[in-house]
Each structure stands twice: as C-alpha cells, then as structure tokens.
Amino acid sequence: MTAITQSTAHREVAARDTRFSDELRVAGMVWERELIRYTRNRTRIVSGLTQPVLFLFVLGYGMGSLVGSTGGFNFRQFVFPGVVAMSVVMTAIFSAISIVWDREFGFLREMLVAPVSRTALVLGKTAGGASVAAVQGTIMLALAPLVGVHLTPLLIVEVIALELLMAVAMTTFGVFVASRIQKMEAFQVVMQMILMPMLFLSGALFPLSGLPRWLMVITRLNPLTYAVAPLRQVIFAAQNMSPAAQARFAAGVTINGYVLPIWIDMVIVTAFALVFFTLAIWGLSRTE
Amino acid sequence: MTGDQAISNDLGDRPLAVEVQGLTKRFGDFTAVDDVSFSVAQGEVFAFLGPNGAGKSTCIKMLCTLASPSSGSAKVAGLDIVTRAKAVRRQIGLVFQEQTLDDQLTAEENLRFHAVLYGVPRDQVDARITRVLELVALSDRRKALVSTFSGGMARRLEIARGMLHTPRVLFLDEPTLGLDPQTRALMWEDVLRLRDEEGVTVFLTTHYMEEAEQADRIAIIDRGSIIALDTPHALKAAVGADTVSLETSDDASALALLVAEGYRAEATETGITVFVEDEEAAVGPIVDTLGGTVRTVRAHRPTLDDVFLHFTGREIRQSHGDAIPMMARAFGARRG
Ligand SMILES: Nc1ncnc2c1ncn2[C@@H]1O[C@H](COP(=O)(O)OP(=O)(O)O)[C@@H](O)[C@H]1O
Ligand SMILES: [Mg+2]
Numbered sequence: 178m179t180a181i182t183q184s185t186a187h188r189e190v191a192a193r194d195t196r197f198s199d200e201l202r203v204a205g206m207v208w209e210r211e212l213i214r215y216t217r218n219r220t221r222i223v224s225g226l227t228q229p230v231l232f233l234f235v236l237g238y239g240m241g242s243l244v245g246s247t248g249g250f251n252f253r254q255f256v257f258p259g260v261v262a263m264s265v266v267m268t269a270i271f272s273a274i275s276i277v278w279d280r281e282f283g284f285l286r287e288m289l290v291a292p293v294s295r296t297a298l299v300l301g302k303t304a305g306g307a308s309v310a311a312v313q314g315t316i317m318l319a320l321a322p323l324v325g326v327h328l329t330p331l332l333i334v335e336v337i338a339l340e341l342l343m344a345v346a347m348t349t350f351g352v353f354v355a356s357r358i359q360k361m362e363a364f365q366v367v368m369q370m371i372l373m374p375m376l377f378l379s380g381a382l383f384p385l386s387g388l389p390r391w392l393m394v395i396t397r398l399n400p401l402t403y404a405v406a407p408l409r410q411v412i413f414a415a416q417n418m419s420p421a422a423q424a425r426f427a428a429g430v431t432i433n434g435y436v437l438p439i440w441i442d443m444v445i446v447t448a449f450a451l452v453f454f455t456l457a458i459w460g461l462s463r464t465e
Numbered sequence: 466m467t468g469d470q471a472i473s474n475d476l477g478d479r480p481l482a483v484e485v486q487g488l489t490k491r492f493g494d495f496t497a498v499d500d501v502s503f504s505v506a507q508g509e510v511f512a513f514l515g516p517n518g519a520g521k522s523t524c525i526k527m528l529c530t531l532a533s534p535s536s537g538s539a540k541v542a543g544l545d546i547v548t549r550a551k552a553v554r555r556q557i558g559l560v561f562q563e564q565t566l567d568d569q570l571t572a573e574e575n576l577r578f579h580a581v582l583y584g585v586p587r588d589q590v591d592a593r594i595t596r597v598l599e600l601v602a603l604s605d606r607r608k609a610l611v612s613t614f615s616g617g618m619a620r621r622l623e624i625a626r627g628m629l630h631t632p633r634v635l636f637l638d639e640p641t642l643g644l645d646p647q648t649r650a651l652m653w654e655d656v657l658r659l660r661d662e663e664g665v666t667v668f669l670t671t672h673y674m675e676e677a678e679q680a681d682r683i684a685i686i687d688r689g690s691i692i693a694l695d696t697p698h699a700l701k702a703a704v705g706a707d708t709v710s711l712e713t714s715d716d717a718s719a720l721a722l723l724v725a726e727g728y729r730a731e732a733t734e735t736g737i738t739v740f741v742e743d744e745e746a747a748v749g750p751i752v753d754t755l756g757g758t759v760r761t762v763r764a765h766r767p768t769l770d771d772v773f774l775h776f777t778g779r780e781i782r783q784s785h786g787d788a789i790p791m792m793a794r795a796f797g798a799r800r801g
Binding site: 206 | 529531551552554555559561563564565566567568569570574577578579581582583584
C-alpha cells in the first residue's frame with residue numbers, strides 16, 4: 178500500500194527537529210500570503226492611494242497658494258516626499274494590523290499553534306508588510322511629474338531602499354500593536370490616537386524648521402520624523418534647488434542647529450525597527 | 466452501578482495513540498478537568514461526549530499542548546505533552562471549534578500554507594494536497610476561494626488540512642457544530658475514510674448523541690470528570706436491556722402466555738413490558754404469540770440519552786446553554 182509507506186516517510190520527517198531552513202520557508206510563506214492578499218484586494222490598493230493623493234493635491238494646491246514658491250520651488254514639490262512616506266506608513270500599518278483580522282477570523286490560531294517559532298512568523302509578516310508598503314509608495318512616484326518633481330533611476334533606487342526601511346519599522350510597530358489588540362474597534366482607536374498624530378507630527382506635511390519650540394520638541398521625539406527626512410533629503414538632492422529654496426524648505430532634521438546626516442536618521446529608524454521586532458515577537462508569544 | 470465499573474479502559478496490548486494519567490486543569494478555584502485518566506488505541510475513533518462546559522475543549526487543548534495541565538500527565542503519539550510539546554504538535558492534526566481558515570485564499574493556498582507550517586517536504590506537498598482534497602471530496606474546489614465555501618465545505622477543508630501533514634492523531638473539537646444533518650453525515654464519511662485509509666487515530670468531542678454513536682469508544686464527561694467509558698454498545702447494555710411494551714385487550718392472560726413461552730415480562734401501569742435481547746427481532750415473535758389481542762406495540766432500545774441520564778441524572782439537552790451563540794459565531798466568522 179503506497180499510502181502507508183508514504184505516511185511513514187512523513188512521520189520520520191515530522192519527528193526530526195525544526196531546522197533553520199524550515200523557519201525561513203515559513204517566513205517566506207507568510208510573506209507570500211501578504212502579497213497574495215494585497216494583489217487580490219483591489220479596493221485596498223485604490224483606497225490606500227486615494228488618501229495620499231488627496232493630501233498631495235488638496236494640501237499642495239490649497240496650502241501652496243498661501244506658502245508661495247521660493248526660487249521656483251513650491252509647496253507641492255515640498256510635500257510630495259511626505260505624501261509618499263504617508264502612503265508607505267499607512268500601507269505598512271494596515272498590513273500589520275491584519276493580524277487583528279486574523280485573530281477575529283481564526284487564522285491567527287492556525288499560525289500560532291503550528292510547530293514554528295514566533296520569530297519566523299513576525300519575520301514573514303514584516304517582510305510582507307514592508308514589500309506591499311514599498312510597492313504602494315513606489316506607485317505614488319508615478320505622480321512625481323505632475324507636481325514637478327524630477328526622478329532619476331538612481332533616485333528611484335534610493336527611494337525604494339528608504340521606503341523599505343521605513344516600512345519595516347512601521348510594520349514591526351504595527352505587528353506589536355496588533356498583537357496586543359483583541360478587537361477591531363480598538364484598532365480604530367489606535368489609528369486615531371497613535372498613527373494620525375505620528376504622521377502629522379513627523380514633518381511629512383510641513384518643514385521642520387522655524388517651528389514653535391513645543392512642536393519642534395515633539396517632532397524630534399517622533400521616530401517617524403527620522404524616517405521621513407531621509408526620503409525628502411534624497412529627493413530634494415536630485416531637484417536642483419536654489420540655496421534660498423533649500424533654506425526655506427529644509428529637508429533634514431536639525432537638532433540645536435546641527436543637521437543630522439542621513440545615516441544617523443537611518444540608524445535611529447533601524448533601532449526603532451529592531452526594538453519593535455523584538456516586542457512583536459514577545460507580544461505574539463503572550464497570545465495563545 | 467458505580468462510576469468505576471462504567472469505565473472500561475482495557476485495550477489489551479494494542480499500541481496506544483493517547484495515554485492520559487490524572488490530567489487536571491484548574492482555572493483559579495474552578496476545576497475544569499478533574500483527574501481524568503484514559504487511553505486511546507491507535508486507529509481508534511474516540512469520542513468525548515458531554516454537555517457544554519463539561520471540560521471537553523479544555524482537555525483537548527491540554528492534549529494538543531495549547532494549555533498546560535495543572536497536574537497529571539499525558540502522552541500523545543508516545544510523546545509527553547509537556548516536555549515534548551513541539552514534537553507533539555508535529556504529530557497531531559487539529560480542527561478547532563471555531564473556524565481557522567483564511568477565506569481570502571483558495572483551498573489550495575490554505576493547504577499549501579499549512580504544509581509549510583508543518584514542514585511537509587517540498588516534493589510531497591502537491592501529492593498530499595491532492596490526496597487530502599480527495600479524501601474530503603473537495604478536489605473540484607481546489608482553486609476556489611474559501612469565501613465561496615459553505616459552512617460544511619469549510620469544515621471539511623479544515624479536516625483535510627488537519628490531515629495534510631499525516632498526523633498520528635487527529636483532534637476534532639465539535640467538528641459538526643452548526644452543520645445540517647446531511648453535511649454532518651458527509652463529514653462522518655470523511656472521518657471514517659481517513660481512519661481506514663490513513664490509519665489515523667481520531668479523537669473528537671461532541672454533544673450530539675447520534676454522533677458519538679459512530680465512534681468506536683465513547684467517554685462520557687460531565688463537570689470535568691469521566692463518568693463512563695466504553696463502546697456505544699456496552700454503554701447502552703449497561704443501562705438496561707431492550708424492551709418491548711405492549712397494550713393488549715387482556716393484559717393478565719397475555720402476560721401469562723408470554724411467561725409460559727419463556728419471555729421475561731412484567732405488568733406495568735399501562736400494560737406489559739417484555740425484556741428482550743434485541744427489540745427489533747423480538748417484536749414479530751411476541752405479536753405472533755399473542756395473536757389478535759395486541760392493541761399497541763412500542764419497542765425501545767436504550768439510547769445514549771438514556772446512558773447520559775442514567776449516569777448523571779440529567780438529560781444532556783438541558784445543559785446546552787451556549788450552543789447557539791457558538792453556532793452564530795462559527796457562521797459570523799465565515800461571512801465577515
Ligand atoms: N481560560 C479559561 N478561564 C476560566 N475558565 C475557563 C477557561 N476555559 C474554560 N473555562 C471553563 O471551563 C469549563 C469547561 O470549558 P470547556 O472545556 O470549554 O467545555 P466544553 O468544551 O466541554 O464545552 C467551562 O465552565 C468554562 O467556563
Ligand atoms: Mg468546547
């Protein structure tokens with residue numbers, strides 16, 4: 178009987194210990210599932226784009242007329258990197274938060290009772306969230322010509338790399354929050370209380386210079402600030418801006434008059450990602 | 466009859482799939498599973514029968530290493546559930562009371578995901594998926610999104626998934642909850658086919674009597690304790706014999722006639738009760754013996770309801786408190 182011999186073969190496999198390659202395979206599968214769900218859900222792709230597009234045009238033109246332009250550089254061009262960041266952040270958080278849905282619909286249990294490590298699950302989830310968020314952010318780049326932002330192949334590569342880093346950080350953060358949330362309603366509250374303030378106080382939508390002191394302090398304490406700034410810095414570096422425009426629409430984070438180089442921003446974001454990656458594993462270990 | 470006599474757990478030297486010794490689970494002062502001991506032989510279909518809140522799910526969760534015992538010990542597939550938890554998980558298939566499929570994925574994608582979680586070798590994944598889908602007669606829905614499945618189909622897909630990594634023991638917690646009778650029957654066909662073709666041990670919980678009837682052996686669990694354990698046949702026999710109740714035009718002479726023929730019979734308030742080996746076979750001869758004097762005949766074989774009533778003094782149906790919300794949840798989760 179082939180069925181019987183086949184079964185025995187499986188059992189020997191089942192009896193051995195889990196290997197590193199198995200863990201990677203699991204992470205890969207979790208990642209693949211995120212991609213499948215993303216591509217299958219057209220409304221999510223579209224709704225994930227509408228909000229940033231709205232911000233780009235409403236703020237860009239509405240505020241733009243107030244702000245005016247300096248040396249041929251206007252507010253739409255300024256806000257564009259922030260809006261790209263916004264779409265990355267929101268997609269990453271939505272991706273991560275699907276854990277709450279998975280909990281509600283039971284699939285989380287299928288993953289948690291399997292003989293695999295939480296690390297593999299969080300790794301796959303993070304990779305998945307980061308991938309779809311970077312894709313979403315990159316789709317936004319298609320709007321660059323419309324608002325007068327020049328793109329070069331090198332710039333696109335740099336932007337994607339920074340989007341990935343930002344997305345990884347926000348996904349780990351989202352997975353951690355989701356691991357501590359039991360109900361979908363609580364997620365709405367988290368969005369209102371954490372995500373929106375984080376976005377608005379990150380310098381995504383306004384320059385970080387010349388702010389009132391309290392606002393300056395808050396923006397410098399917000400980790401998202403350090404994810405948005407490098408994106409804007411690399412985009413601006415390719416824009417051929419006049420010194421006056423560079424001064425008016427400052428891209429980098431300044432602390433006590435010192436402009437943080439991009440690599441420090443990236444170290445801060447990486448540290449944030451590592452902390453929340455660890456917390457996310459811990460958070461998921463505490464749920465049955 | 467004392468509780469101990471009702472528990473017959475002699476499996477001879479058959480290899481054991483599950484061995485449980487004094488397993489106990491306490492939540493604070495409340496004891497959900499109270500010093501439970503039993504064994505399940507390999508290849509058996511074993512049912513936990515008990516009302517809601519009896520402790521069935523809690524017991525299954527301990528055996529599946531999802532909850533740790535307060536005291537006692539158990540082995541599943543020869544592995545200790547506490548010290549070898551991860552190894553145990555690789556050897557078991559699990560189907561929960563609540564659904565755990567991703568309904569935005571297809572049946573095949575759900576199965577593929579599971580195959581990876583349980584380390585099914587790459588070169589065997591496709592063959593296994595084909596095989597388990599055949600076993601639950603869902604081959605034609607392989608590429609369909611689970612969101613298009615009926616409740617019964619989703620349940621059967623879960624059973625297929627539970628079998629995908631060729632577990633030694635398949636645990637099914639209330640597998641037919643909320644399913645209509647036809648689907649329930651189909652699912653039972655699936656379960657028995659799995660046992661016969663894959664040699665898996667099936668451990669299930671239920672509060673449906675008709676369902677427990679299909680198992681090789683039943684443990685009746687109430688308030689955390691096993692109060693009876695045996696084959697369905699033996700449990701019913703323990704409660705009492707089959708009876709044929711009669712009303713006749715002249716009960717006194719009918720009774721005399723039956724006793725003269727060698728029947729064990731007695732007069733009751735409404736007529737005569739005859740105690741027989743097999744009610745179905747006995748009705749014909751009894752009616753023949755009494756000729757035209759018979760007015761009504763009622764044959765009765767003890768059911769598991771009688772068994773439950775006998776051992777607990779209550780009917781199982783009385784304690785169904787949360788069956789409806791549970792069903793609503795199972796369905797609610799599907800629609801979402
Ligand atoms: N995590 C828990 N904390 C406290 N009580 C629990 C918990 N899980 C189950 N119980 C209680 O244990 C009893 C048995 O529950 P359960 O095993 O789910 O019963 P069944 O599956 O037989 O319906 C119930 O009274 C239930 O309320
Ligand atoms: Mg239960």
